[in-house]
Amino acid sequence: MNPAYVAFEGERRIAAGDLPEVVRTAKQLLDRRKDAAILVFNGHTSALVDIDYRGSVDDVLKRLPKPAAAPAEEPPAPAAAPRGPGRPRLGVVAREITLLPRHWDWLAQQKGGASVAIRKLIDEARRSSGDKDRTRLAQDAAYRFMTTMAGNRPHYEDAIRALFAHDRRRFAMLIADWPADIRDHAISLAHSDQAD
Structure with missing residues (x-):
């Protein structure tokens, strides 16, 4: 980690x-x-x-920036307050999305309505693409760090290619002669998608 x-x-x-x-x-x-x-x-x-x-x-x-609050997976439970009629507050944020008529037609046919269907689709996409997303974020972080700290190092461009080609062995070989702290941090970032 x-x-x-x-x-x-x-x-x-x-x-x-x-x-x-x-x-x-x-x-x-x-x-x-x-x-x-x-x-x-x-x-x-x-x-x-x-x-x-x-x-x-x-x-x-x-003067340090205040840390941003980590987004919660589920909204916190509301404080116990007397409930009136209507739906409970769930932390739902209304925003506008643009869809084609055929998308709206399909959503209207889904059990629970458009909002429920969209939430289910998003949750499923998050579950199914989790590994790809972690890998992409790890590669992006390694790329940013390497560009800043090692952009003028030998084999930099080939190492970037190996990073995005998922060729870990070649990546490690290409950066082996870089200063130890830069090399080790780049490897740690590139492999951070394996932490979970």
Whole structure:
């Protein structure tokens, strides 16, 4: 399982863990070495995290972005309140979708109506494509990280091809001579679809 956040200073991984822990380590290094160039990555997506390192460690930590709440699979149970007539609140969000007339005709014939049919279709698609989605997200995260940290390394383009071709052996062989921390993190990201 990849850590929530990872910090690199050049070719060296200097911290991994939750964002405050990683930023604290990065700030302490920057206070010792003003010329240090530190990149902080989201450990799951490899998106770069912009950190304002001005001021003290406490100042930096106060300015950190607040973590987004993880989306719940099921809406939380509503607080026990006196119920009136009508349907209970289920956390349903109404939005507009565009379908062709034949789609609306098919949905109208489904038991429970269009909303129930669409929810069932989405749930089934999520179940059936879960492995493909995890693999795609792992490849995208590895690609983002490699592009940022190793875009000028030998065999970079061939390694990207091997990554997207699902050729793990060739991928590992092509990046074997990269700096250890970059290589190991790229492999960890590429294989993160196997964590579940």
